[in-house]
Amino acid sequence: MKKYLRELQPNRFEDLVAMNALYRPGPMEYIPNYVARKHGREDIYYDHPLMESYLKDTYGITVFQEQVMLLSRKLGGFTRGESDSLRKAMGKKLFDMMAKLKAKFDEGCKANPDFVKGCEELDKKPQEVIDKIWKDWEAFASYAFNKSHSVCYANLAYQTGYLKAHYPAEFMAGVLSRNLSDITKITTFMEECRRMGMDVLGPDLNESFLKFTVNKEGALRFGMAAIKGVGEGVVMEIIKEREKRGPSKMCLILWSASVSR
Structure with a gap:
């Protein structure tokens, strides 16, 4: 952790929150990308323009369960209940449930004019973008982390670190x-x-x-x-x-x- 924090040089609380979530088996492989994107050594890329509002703070990298919940509502028109079902499916590795939600997501994205317009700007077919996003979310399910937990851990680390330093x-x-x-x-x-x-x-x-x-x-x-x-x-x-x-x-x-x- 110390090694990555020295490389990251965090200058905002959000960096500590993200690092708490990333520093675990699985998501650790994304830490070099997070560091490189923060310092401008790697381009920040979004699969769809609408995703920027919820992934901007983590430099285009999906880190928290809450990001997926918000994106499922913004892109696919999920209700709050459906987005929470998606969170549960990811957290408990319920792949059968995720498969059912995939059909709902496909339908919602294609019915979303802003999503379709964004795909046109990317010169990509909606189904191609949908499949890419969902594939990433399925992979994300193996390491998804709750942001509220990470915020608590980061806050405790920041406070104790400040006290130890000063x-x-x-x-x-x-x-x-x-x-x-x-x-x-x-x-x-x-x-x-x-x-x-x-x-x-x-x-x-x-x-x-x-x-x-x-x-x-x-x-x-x-x-x-x-x-x-x-x-x-x-x-x-x-x-x-x-x-x-x-x-x-x-x-x-x-x-x-x-x-x-």
Whole structure:
């Protein structure tokens, strides 16, 4: 994914949405075309002029189920219900249902004067264009992806990427705190912190809290709850005493408590 994003150089949210949908087995083969078309190294082509309005954002490449639904209505006169049936047929690989919808699409396109006019502009027969579009949609059925899902994933990736880039310490503190009970993940994320050039300071009775935090110097401080065998109740008592007596006396207080036992 990183390799393709570097090549893509996304400068709009829609690029992230499309890349989320394309970066899967099957549609990955279209990523080089998407990148080349974005940067003007490959011509953007539409099988029919009417398709431009719904494929313009993805440079003429069908990426989402919703694009097929909208195009089936615009080209073939499908109702909303019929276009949703087409979506279901593609998503569940119901090729028998798609074959039935093909007849409906043929009829609707030929009855659409704008579709017929567009074919004349291309100097192609309507049936030739219809068959080409449908053939592509049948192939698309094997990897069709829901745009609303891709938007959610892209939005999450954008937000977390922004936080990691602009608030790296706070972001990593949150990630580490989310995995307090998993030492393997803690180790992995601490290595990532070091790779990013951040200091990861060990547990400190005078500064550590329950979870990972960022101190005044901007360094990450280990959360005491991530120490094996140390429960949340113990940590909260330590923090309570520290707030009551001051940080400088914490070691003496704990030593006294251990001796008295």
